[in-house]
Amino acid sequence: MDLRAELLKSIWHAFTALDLEKSGKVSKSQLKVLSHNLCTVLNVPQDPVALEEHFKDDDTGPVSSHGYMPYLNQYILDKVRENCFDKCQFDEVCWMLAAKKNLRREGRDGNLLSNDDAFKIWRIFNFLSEAKYPLIMLPGEVEFLLRKLTTAMGAHWQEDSPELGPMAAVIGQNGQELSAWELIALIDSRPLAPGADRLALTLAIDEVYQELLMDIIKKGYLWKKGHKRKNWMERYFLLKSNIISYYVHEDLKEKKGVIVLEKVSNVMPIPDKDGRRFLFLINSSGKCFEISASDPRQRQAWISSIQSVIRVLEDGHVSVARDMQRRRREQRERRGEERDQLAQHMTDLKEEQERSRQQLQNLKQSQQEAEMRALVEEQKRAQAQAEIQEKYESELLHDKKVIAEMEVEIKAREVETKAHQERIRELEEMYQQLSAALEAERQAKHEEEAARELQARLLRDEECKREELEHLQEEQEQELNATRREKAELERESIERQQALENANQQLHNLESEREEAQRKHQEISEKLASASTCTQSWRDRVKRCEMLLRPIRPGDRPAPIISHRGQGAFTQEQFEIERRMRDMSMGGGKRASPDQSQHTSQPSPNLTLGPE
Known part of the structure; x- marks a missing residue:
């Protein structure tokens, strides 16, 4: 039995105790208190508004057990973890609600069971009862418990003992089923063993309680x-x-x-x-x-x-106790099946006996009618003449022979009936075999269909993967072609930059020989540099580096010091020229310069400042 089933038994007692009118419904306020107590003892976090939200569409009256079960399962039992709470404390909470309504006790001196003993009997009842509601204990389990208690008190169990008294009517296989409170009242009614007092019963209950529950x-x-x-x-x-x-x-x-x-x-x-x-x-x-x-x-x-x-x-x-309970339940189920089979067999025999009796009755009636006809004929023959008396006697002998034949026919029909029953049994066995074969064939077809569906799904997956691979191959080919085009474009741009660099070097040599004309061209180059700066920022920096070479040399004028990232005057004109050429050569793989930009880079501005790119 799982933990949820054990908890539901105790909760069922508490729920039915709150149902004072026995209508199967309990008010929401009582269910709130019950849910809060259950969450507390089960160490489950409680949602205070979950109950109201769960029953927000049912505000007309109390809640039934069927309506409370979904909330109980979702918000309480589903959160319970084994070995995270005290099961005995949980049962004490449910017992306190259930015993207040159902436990009827007389004076303390007239009761054999104390409150603690009654609580232990109640827990033993929950352990041995069937998981069917309302909870009851089967007669076999009642007898098992009473045997345990009697043996624990040192007495021998005897079903015909006069000490049992009213207990004999509720034990055994043909006894009646008992509720928890009926069981407590039964044990509390009289001693189980001769001369047993309250202390002996308490010790026996404690021993059985420890064996079954502990x-x-x-x-x-x-x-x-x-x-x-x-x-x-x-x-x-x-x-x-x-x-x-x-x-x-x-x-x-x-x-x-x-x-x-x-x-x-x-x-x-x-x-x-x-x-x-x-x-x-x-x-x-x-x-x-x-x-x-x-x-x-x-x-x-x-x-x-x-x-x-x-x-x-x-x-x-x-658990030994749970294993014994399982064995007793299986034994009861086997005995129930055997009783059902025996009852069915007895029913079939009675029907067959009734049919045979009816046939015999019909045959007897036919025989009586034949005897009556023979008697009438005999009376007629007595009144007839003596010469036909022998004829009547022969007819009487003939009638007796007919009766004998009819008896033989009756016996033959009985044999035929038995053979017919045997044939029916064989047909039933054949029907069961055919049913089993049909079920096996149906299972085989089902497995074959499942295999076909799996094969079709694998084919679809393979087709999808093939399409994805073809799509990826096309994309790779496109990317490869684009890469080839970009490579050819970069090579062409590299060649053009190299040519532009050679042209710029040639123009630099020409400009050195034509210094007088440089002043006029300087103004034009400055205007072109201003327009080229809007196209690209990188070439603007390069033009600024080259402007220093185009500054005119005047008599008596001292060349302006070059300002770079290392400070003013860190580079001479020759060092700057070498550094510029090396940077231009290293920039050959960059963006392709336009023809105008190539011409611009050949003449640096006098205000060029060398700095990091």
Whole structure:
């Protein structure tokens, strides 16, 4: 049983307790309080307006259990995490609401169960009840619980015992189903064992409670042999799930160690030694633990409990109580199926018997009618003449022969009926085989269709990928052609720049020989440089570097110092000329200069300032 189903059982008790009018509905204010308490004990963050938002379209009255379940699942149960809250505290909150309405107690002296005992019985009921609402406990589970309690009190269970009294009507396979409050009232009505008092019942309930809900299978004092000192010490052992813990005392305050049981663990009795009797050995995780019991009965009880835990671990389960509950449920289901099959078989037999009885009745009626006709004929023959008496006797013999033949026919029909039933059974078996074969063929066709759909989808994906590859190939070809065109354009531009550079060098030599004409051309070049500066910024910087070469040399005038990024006068005219030529050569791969710009770069301005590009 999962955690959600266990929580829903306790919440169902609380919800039905709030339904005072038994109409199946609870007011929103009560549901708000219930939801707040549930979120608190379950450690779930609460949305204060979620309930109002969830039921904003239903403001006419209280909310039913079907209307509350979606909110409960979405905002509370879906957020619950296992081992993040105290399950006992959660049950106490639901018990407090449910017991206030449903638990009817007499005076304290007249009750066998205390409030704590009733709460434990209520939790045991939730554990053993079926996950069907309203919650009930089946008669077999009731008998199982009563057997457990009786055995825990040291008594023997006997269904015909006069001490059971009214309990005999609700136990066994044919008994009635019980609710939680009926079960508490039943146990509280009279002792389960002769001479049992309230304390014995409380101890028995606590033992069964620890076994079923706390998963404490066995506990008690035993003697254990030490691993190092090899001495025998009395310890209090506690078998819970697949772990055996041992303590100094039964108050469980000082823990001395644990024994972890596994699938490969084993337990077996061993001969007496070291002055100790009733020994048994536990072999687990490569270690051996020698234990001594007080008597053979205690030793056998511990061995049986440990072996049951190992069997549960081999089956892949953890809790012995839940495994036993699962086995009992499966056994009940098998018995129910067998009862249904037996009832169906008895019904078929009764129908067949009824048909045979009807046929026999018809045959008897026919025989009576034949006898009546024979009697009438015999009376007529008695009145007839003596010479035809022999004829009548022969006819009577003939009628008896007919009756014998009819009896033989009846027997033959009975044989035929049995053969017909056998044939029907064979046809039913054949029908089941044909149904199985048809189902297998249908499954094969379904798998074939799925394979065809998968193949078609793979073909479509392959076609899409092929189209994408073709598209990518076309794009690559286009990009390659564009790259080739750009490369050819760059080569052409490089050649043109080289030619422009050669032309500029030639013009520079010409300008050196024609210094007188440079002043006139300087004004024209300055105007062209002003118009070329609007086209590109980079060539403007280059023209400014070259203007310094075109400055006229006047007699008595001192050339203006060159200002560069290194400061005024850092470069001479010759160094500047060399630096300019090297930069022009390195700029050959840049933007292509126009013919006008090539001419402009050959004559620098006298105001040129050398700086970083």
